[in-house]
Amino acid sequence: MNGLHDVGGMHGFGPIEIDPNEPVFHAPWEGRVFAMALAMGGHFKIPLDRSRFLMESVAPIDRVALGYYERWMNRLFQVSEMRDILSKDEVRVCKAGTTPETGSVRAKALTRADLEGLFNTIRSSSRPITARAAFRIGDKVRAKVMNPTGHTRIPRYVRGRMGEVIGDHGGHVFPDTNALDPPREDPCRLYTVKFAATELWGAEVNRRDSVCVELWERYLEPL
Amino acid sequence: MSHDDHDHDHDHDHTDPPAETALRVKALETLLTRRGYVSTEALDAVVDMFETKVGPRNGARVVAKAWADPAYKKRLLERPTEAIAEFGFINRQGEHMRVVENTPRVHNVVVCTLCSCYPWPVLGLPPVWYKSSAYRARVVIEPRAVLSEFGLKVPEDVEVRVWDSTAELRYMVLPERPAGTDGMGEEQLADLVTRDSMIGTGGTRTP
Numbered sequence: 001m002n003g004l005h006d007v008g009g010m011h012g013f014g015p016i017e018i019d020p021n022e023p024v025f026h027a028p029w030e031g032r033v034f035a036m037a038l039a040m041g042g043h044f045k046i047p048l049d050r051s052r053f054l055m056e057s058v059a060p061i062d063r064v065a066l067g068y069y070e071r072w073m074n075r076l077f078q079v080s081e082m083r084d085i086l087s088k089d090e091v092r093v094c095k096a097g098t099t100p101e102t103g104s105v106r107a108k109a110l111t112r113a114d115l116e117g118l119f120n121t122i123r124s125s126s127r128p129i130t131a132r133a134a135f136r137i138g139d140k141v142r143a144k145v146m147n148p149t150g151h152t153r154i155p156r157y158v159r160g161r162m163g164e165v166i167g168d169h170g171g172h173v174f175p176d177t178n179a180l181d182p183p184r185e186d187p188c189r190l191y192t193v194k195f196a197a198t199e200l201w202g203a204e205v206n207r208r209d210s211v212c213v214e215l216w217e218r219y220l221e222p223l
Numbered sequence: 224m225s226h227d228d229h230d231h232d233h234d235h236d237h238t239d240p241p242a243e244t245a246l247r248v249k250a251l252e253t254l255l256t257r258r259g260y261v262s263t264e265a266l267d268a269v270v271d272m273f274e275t276k277v278g279p280r281n282g283a284r285v286v287a288k289a290w291a292d293p294a295y296k297k298r299l300l301e302r303p304t305e306a307i308a309e310f311g312f313i314n315r316q317g318e319h320m321r322v323v324e325n326t327p328r329v330h331n332v333v334v335c336t337l338c339s340c341y342p343w344p345v346l347g348l349p350p351v352w353y354k355s356s357a358y359r360a361r362v363v364i365e366p367r368a369v370l371s372e373f374g375l376k377v378p379e380d381v382e383v384r385v386w387d388s389t390a391e392l393r394y395m396v397l398p399e400r401p402a403g404t405d406g407m408g409e410e411q412l413a414d415l416v417t418r419d420s421m422i423g424t425g426g427t428r429t430p
Contacts, residue, residue: 008336008387009364013357016372022350024274029248034348035269036252038315039261052338068339068354070244076251090254097246099253112268120314125391153389155336157363169319172390190390197383201364208382211363214390 001149002156003056004063009157009201030069037072039115044079048123049179053151054078127187129171133217134189139165140223141193143215151179154219158211161199162223166212167192174216189217278347281312282395283416285345287409289322290400299397300324307345317344317393323386324397325423330377331396332370332423334362335388342393346421353422363387373424396423403430 007013025031044051054075058066066074077095080086086094093100135141143158153175171187178185197209255261285307289296299306303320307313320342323331335341336359341349352358362369366383370376377383386394398420404412407430419425 006337007356007360010356010360013355013360016352016355016357016361016369018352018373019350024278024348025270026351027245029245031270031274032248032252032266034273035266036248036255036261038269039265040255043260055338068351073244073248073251080251080255085258085260086254094250094254095247097243097250099250099257111262112265115265115269116272122313122318123315124318126319153337155387155389157336169390169392175390192392194384205365206367206379206383208380209366209384210382211385211387213387214392216390 001053001056001151002147004060005056006156008155033069033073033076035115036076040076040080040085042114043085044083046079046083047173047178047183049151049173049175050181050183051075051079052175053179056151125173126169127171127173127185129187129189131189133168135165135168135191135217135220135222137165137168141165141191141220142223143193143213144219144221146219148176150176152176152219154215155213157200158193158195158213158215161195163193163195163199163213165191166194169214172216174218176218191215191217191220193220273348277343279345279416279418279421280413281310281347282342282345282418282421283413284310284409285312285395286397286416286421287412289397290404290412291407291409296397303395312344314344316340317342319390319392320345320395321386321392322395322397323384325399327381327399329382329384330370330423331384331386331394332362332366333386333388333394333396334359336360336363337387337389340388340391340393342395345395346418350418370424373419375424375426395421397421398427401427401429 055071058071077091081088081091090100140162142162143154143160145160146154169190172190174186174188192212193215194210194212197205197211198207200211256263285299289299295306299322303322307317307320325331339349339354341353358369363385366385367377388394398416401415404415415428415430417425417427420427
């Protein structure tokens with residue numbers, strides 16, 4: 001979707017605010033949100049791509065108003081409700097800042113070892129595919145002009161632009177279909193495509209500079 | 224939702240949220256704990272892991288070894304996930320690592336324009352600026368201006384190569400070994416490696 005998350009090349013955000021002495025979490029609640037997101041991932045069982053799409057689907061006005069971990073918190077409420085882990089009423093009460101009366105224990109709590117296990121679990125997105133590569137290293141390609149309304153990982157700033165294939169990573173889960181409900185992995189070959197900065201932004205920029213982007217074969221067409 | 228006390232002239236990635244956010248999070252944690260989905264002890268362990276164990280010191284050790292050991296450097300560039308796993312740094316968000324090397328001709332810098340993808344096992348969680356719209360929007364279109372805000376001037380005749388992490392590959396920059404470090408051991412070398420030098424927005428320390 002052409003959402004506010006896809007910011008590459010936008011103007012107007014001002015200087016970068018750098019805090020050299022930044023803590024990992026700025027307040028205890030940020031750490032709790034992060035840890036709960038990691039833990040609940042073990043109960044939610046939704047693909048990362050679906051989770052990203054939920055985040056992207058937040059209305060632009062809300063996205064701008066909320067901080068990073070506030071968005072994570074909202075997604076925790078949203079998916080907990082989607083997955084019948086919390087009822088609509090319980091979410092409403094929690095959001096009001098009070099803890100609802102609870103019923104029976106429903107799940108086996110994740111232990112410290114389980115959680116470390118979750119972090120240590122490798123979730124590779126590589127998948128074997130039999131289809132032959134449509135492009136080889138060195139090929140010139142064009143990123144398709146496309147405007148899917150669902151989840152996609154082709155940034156707007158490369159669409160319609162010409163680049164060169166510099167890497168072939170074999171088959172990877174295709175985000176556009178893996179974000180659907182139910183998800184479909186539908187693996188597809190993934191490439192690194194190098195775009196000259198001048199191709200993306202015009203003649204004003206340094207002609208030596210470049211931007212390299214990972215793009216799936218379905219996002220590309222031959223020149 | 225009362226954000227009235229906030230000045231909304233820019234986006235809020237570094238928000239200072241109202242107290243009710245902390246209350247909401249507390250309520251959620253209490254409920255999920257009572258229901259048995261999470262335990263306080265386990266959540267404490269995750270927070271502790273990311274505050275004290277997983278961070279840029281991991282990446283610095285990898286870089287220092289690459290500087291000190293040419294055979295390791297070769298493995299790191301050719302099979303980065305496996306080479307990084309030699310340190311035991313192999314977990315979530317480091318499944319498909321790529322290491323890009325700075326040279327006298329090329330300066331690399333890493334971003335995720337679509338969200339905030341970052342190589343957790345070697346760098347920990349990203350700083351606020353890395354997740355900010357300002358950095359994500361600008362570094363692809365005006366990388367040199369962005370780098371100069373970090374105090375890094377890249378000569379005009381050096382290519383600035385920006386890596387946008389749009390898939391599940393995660394990038395780490397291998398900075399150039401600073402001059403005057405001959406004979407230094409890996410521990411000493413690791414002290415010269417900054418987090419930003421492994422993202423590409425900063426230099427290494429000088430000995």
